[in-house]
Amino acid sequence: MFFTSYEFLGFLLLLFVCYYTVPKKFQWMLLLLFSCVFYFMADPYYLIYISVTTVSVYYLGLKIEEQAEKQKAYLAAHKGTLGKEEKKAYKERVRKRQTGLFLAALILNLGILAVLKYTNFVIANVNGILHAAGSGHTIAFVDLLLPMGISFYTFQAVGYLIDVYRGTIPAEKNLFRFALFVSFFPQLVQGPISRFNDLSQTLYEEHEFAWSGFSRGLQRILWGYFKKLVIADRILIGVNEIIRNPDDYTGAYVFAGMMFYALELYADFTGGIDITIGAAQCLGIRVTENFNRPYFSKSIKEYWRRWHITMGTWFTDYIFYPISISRPMLKISKVSRKYLGNRIGKRVPVYLSSFAVWLATGVWHGASWNFIVWGLGNWAVIMISQELEPLYRRFHARFSVEDKTGFRIFQIVRTVLLMSCLRTFDCYRDVPLTFRMFGTMFTAGNWNILWDGSLLGLGLQLTDYAVLLAGTVLIFAVSMLQRSGSVREKIAAKPYPVRFAVWYGLFLIVLLMGVYGIGYDASQFIYNQF
Amino acid sequence: MKRKRIIRAVCSVLVVVSTLFMLQKLLLPKYVSDVVEGRLIAEYYAEEKDHDVIFIGDCEVYENFSPKILWEDYGINSYIRGSAQQLIWQSYYLLEDTLRYEKPKVVVFNVLALKYNEPQSEAYNRMSLEGMRWSMAKVKAIQASMTDEEHFLDYVFPILRYHSRWSSLKAEDVEYLFADRKVSHNGYYMRVDVKPAKDVPEGKMLADYRFGENAYRYLDKMTKLCRDNGIELVLVKAPSLYPYWYDEWEQQIEDYARQNGLLYINFLELAEETGLDYNSDTYDGGLHLNLSGAEKITAYLGQVLRDEYHLADRRPEERLSRIWADKAAAYEQDRKRQEEEMEKQ
Numbered sequence: 001m002f003f004t005s006y007e008f009l010g011f012l013l014l015l016f017v018c019y020y021t022v023p024k025k026f027q028w029m030l031l032l033l034f035s036c037v038f039y040f041m042a043d044p045y046y047l048i049y050i051s052v053t054t055v056s057v058y059y060l061g062l063k064i065e066e067q068a069e070k071q072k073a074y075l076a077a078h079k080g081t082l083g084k085e086e087k088k089a090y091k092e093r094v095r096k097r098q099t100g101l102f103l104a105a106l107i108l109n110l111g112i113l114a115v116l117k118y119t120n121f122v123i124a125n126v127n128g129i130l131h132a133a134g135s136g137h138t139i140a141f142v143d144l145l146l147p148m149g150i151s152f153y154t155f156q157a158v159g160y161l162i163d164v165y166r167g168t169i170p171a172e173k174n175l176f177r178f179a180l181f182v183s184f185f186p187q188l189v190q191g192p193i194s195r196f197n198d199l200s201q202t203l204y205e206e207h208e209f210a211w212s213g214f215s216r217g218l219q220r221i222l223w224g225y226f227k228k229l230v231i232a233d234r235i236l237i238g239v240n241e242i243i244r245n246p247d248d249y250t251g252a253y254v255f256a257g258m259m260f261y262a263l264e265l266y267a268d269f270t271g272g273i274d275i276t277i278g279a280a281q282c283l284g285i286r287v288t289e290n291f292n293r294p295y296f297s298k299s300i301k302e303y304w305r306r307w308h309i310t311m312g313t314w315f316t317d318y319i320f321y322p323i324s325i326s327r328p329m330l331k332i333s334k335v336s337r338k339y340l341g342n343r344i345g346k347r348v349p350v351y352l353s354s355f356a357v358w359l360a361t362g363v364w365h366g367a368s369w370n371f372i373v374w375g376l377g378n379w380a381v382i383m384i385s386q387e388l389e390p391l392y393r394r395f396h397a398r399f400s401v402e403d404k405t406g407f408r409i410f411q412i413v414r415t416v417l418l419m420s421c422l423r424t425f426d427c428y429r430d431v432p433l434t435f436r437m438f439g440t441m442f443t444a445g446n447w448n449i450l451w452d453g454s455l456l457g458l459g460l461q462l463t464d465y466a467v468l469l470a471g472t473v474l475i476f477a478v479s480m481l482q483r484s485g486s487v488r489e490k491i492a493a494k495p496y497p498v499r500f501a502v503w504y505g506l507f508l509i510v511l512l513m514g515v516y517g518i519g520y521d522a523s524q525f526i527y528n529q530f
Numbered sequence: 531m532k533r534k535r536i537i538r539a540v541c542s543v544l545v546v547v548s549t550l551f552m553l554q555k556l557l558l559p560k561y562v563s564d565v566v567e568g569r570l571i572a573e574y575y576a577e578e579k580d581h582d583v584i585f586i587g588d589c590e591v592y593e594n595f596s597p598k599i600l601w602e603d604y605g606i607n608s609y610i611r612g613s614a615q616q617l618i619w620q621s622y623y624l625l626e627d628t629l630r631y632e633k634p635k636v637v638v639f640n641v642l643a644l645k646y647n648e649p650q651s652e653a654y655n656r657m658s659l660e661g662m663r664w665s666m667a668k669v670k671a672i673q674a675s676m677t678d679e680e681h682f683l684d685y686v687f688p689i690l691r692y693h694s695r696w697s698s699l700k701a702e703d704v705e706y707l708f709a710d711r712k713v714s715h716n717g718y719y720m721r722v723d724v725k726p727a728k729d730v731p732e733g734k735m736l737a738d739y740r741f742g743e744n745a746y747r748y749l750d751k752m753t754k755l756c757r758d759n760g761i762e763l764v765l766v767k768a769p770s771l772y773p774y775w776y777d778e779w780e781q782q783i784e785d786y787a788r789q790n791g792l793l794y795i796n797f798l799e800l801a802e803e804t805g806l807d808y809n810s811d812t813y814d815g816g817l818h819l820n821l822s823g824a825e826k827i828t829a830y831l832g833q834v835l836r837d838e839y840h841l842a843d844r845r846p847e848e849r850l851s852r853i854w855a856d857k858a859a860a861y862e863q864d865r866k867r868q869e870e871e872m873e874k875q
Contacts, residue, residue, distance in 0.1 A: 504542075504545070504546065508549070508553075511689070515694075517684065518680065518684070
């Protein structure tokens with residue numbers, strides 16, 4: 001059931017009616033039921049995979065906590081009778097048992113994810129090596145089911161497990177409540193990757209119907225549909241034409257495709273998240289924001305703090321920090337300081353940890369070298385920027401441009417261009433082709449296609465470009481307004497006719513200018529595949 | 531305060547309903563130029579419903595039979611409920627729909643539609659189904675006709691289907707926003723131009739010549755519906771040379787007609803009796819008849835209907851005669867207009 005299908009809207013409507021009709025103590029159970037139905041309708045087999053993750057993480061999380069409680073009880077019972085060393089030895093034994101349980105859950109769940117998502121990638125690479133070695137032998141690809149949103153719910157469940165293991169949150173005692181945390185359907189498709197601490201309370205508490213919150217939710221959903229149906233799915237036609245025919249579209253077309261894709265990805269992903277957050281808000285549930293006007297970032301580092309925020313913080317909290325403070329890394333730090341000096345040496349562990357994070361980010365995004373190179377590309381740009389930081393500082397001090405609007409705009413444009421360049425790896429079928437196509441931007445010399453009408457040959461009419469331009473201006477204007485607070489609240493403060501005109505006008509725009517229905521290739525959200 | 535809220539809500543609902551209604555009207559295809567077939571089905575509802583004969587089927591009925599000839603030559607009041615590539619289940623439900631308004635004595639069904647066993651094309655579905663008034667028959671017709679890509683909701687709210695037409699609206703979309711323009715003569719779509727039938731392609735070999743189960747099921751339903759309502763069902767095969775009519779298909783229809791006691795007329799075999807000349811009586815090389823051809827085979831059919839079913843000559847009915855006089859005038863005017871246009875070319 002796509003977010004953009006009539007079925008989904010009917011499903012939401014039915015849920016809203018039931019949700020505010022049933023006794024409040026049953027609301028969370030109803031949500032679980034609807035989440036299961038949502039997943040079942042996508043494919044009944046998906047339920048098996050998500051159930052394995054739910055039950056294993058729930059059970060082993062409880063067991064981990066049980067160890068901690070046992071330890072607490074033991075230490076309390078033997079207070080005063082145990083020596084420091086005995087206490088330490090006991091704690092170590094408990095920690096070892098907890099680690100065993102933790103690793104079992106981790107290996108099982110990340111193993112499922114790895115097998116389902118990366119088996120064919122591994123086979124393809126092994127086949128490549130066999131071919132290069134002159135072997136006629138090839139391994140057949142396997143046909144594996146990849147459950148919708150598996151990366152999202154696995155990461156969410158693993159995040160919970162790590163938090164329980166660290167003792168920062170208590171384990172959830174009720175299996176069904178935990179199942180709702182893992183499977184809450186609006187965010188199952190493409191995130192955000194919520195933390196148990198953030199989501200659980202709002203998810204399980206009783207919610208009274210409140211028109212103001214409900215209407216704000218609907219408004220957010222509408223805005224999401226605008227971005228997805230009017231902008232993303234319209235420009236997708238042009239993007240597909242360019243990237244599926246690399247021989248026909250080189251040079252400036254690659255640049256156009258790159259910029260089109262930047263707009264498409266933004267409108268698609270943020271639109272989907274708007275629908276997710278809006279649907280949750282209609283239910284009285286607060287879901288973590290995943291974007292903070294990322295295209296206003298002045299550096300790649302800042303961009304990644306504002307784009308797919310929950311994924312970034314997940315990798316930071318659960319990969320970057322643990323690696324940074326791991327024993328091997330501390331050793332590396334010591335050695336590098338000794339041989340490379342304090343200034344450079346102290347950066348080595350940071351760069352290595354960061355390398356691991358970006359490698360994981362790339363791998364998480366997809367089973368292909370494109371994503372790995374894309375991830376490492378991000379890492380390289382961030383590291384280079386960091387290394388050049390003193391140079392930037394000197395430049396800023398000399399020319400005092402930092403506070404100038406023009407320079408800020410330059411930084412923003414530079415960041416968008418850099419990100420767009422890196423994203424070309426998302427588009428083309430393999431890494432060499434991506435490099436080749438990127439190279440043609442500097443060799444083809446066909447920049448005239450940007451204004452001589454050639455872009456009309458991409459399957460987009462003049463009216464489409466007009467809609468895209470107007471839509472982009474609207475998104476930009478809303479982003480500007482957001483800087484001083486919620487736009488929906490600002491609109492809510494206006495007189496009724498204005499409010500009505502704004503929201504009904506937006507509804508009509510989506511209804512008439514949305515790319516949906518017969519004749520259009522209904523496109524799934526880009527991030528569903530992750 | 532409460533009163534103010536109620537007024538506000540009512541006004542908002544009125545604005546929403548009226549703008550959506552107007553937009554839907556505007557965006558719906560008007561079918562007044564180029565493809566006019568989309569208007570055929572809806573025109574029936576404006577008629578006096580007192581017909582002796584109802585034709586149902588695809589282009590092989592609405593382009594090949596002229597109700598005006600049945601009236602003028604035999605006093606038979608008839609109407610054609612046909613549209614482009616009208617599938618057999620659409621014909622069946624259109625017959626059910628027709629029976630809500632009237633009970634004809636004879637139903638003439640063109641059998642070419644039996645070649646299709648499954649839904650075919652969304653565009654043709656639209657032309658057959660959109661003109662139908664809402665009833666259970668329409669609901670069932672839509673359900674039976676939808677291709678995989680279609681959605682029932684798009685039929686309930688056609689604005690969802692035609693929403694993107696805003697960028698290709700023409701003057702006629704505004705002109706015919708509420709205005710109507712008749713494009714048929716009791717369901718007959720007139721063409722007077724001539725294109726002789728030459729080099730008609732032979733039928734390709736088929737893997738299976740048997741009509742599909744679904745198609746047969748609806749033929750059975752149609753036979754039963756007619757029987758239950760005391761209506762004589764006549765099966766016809768119009769004299770269109772293409773799509774090819776296979777001997778195997780002919781045999782199946784002959785068998786079916788015999789087993790069910792139905793009259794079956796294959797006009798492909800009656801060129802001599804009807805006087806049909808494929809050099810002058812078709813406007814598209816044998817696919818469809820022009821006016822001259824349609825009038826010839828209708829004259830023959832009228833004779834059969836009168837002889838077999840003893841349909842009364844209703845020309846003495848004053849009121850009906852007056853109606854038909856107007857229809858005949860419009861018919862002649864259309865013929866004249868088309869002939870003049872042809873002369874100009």
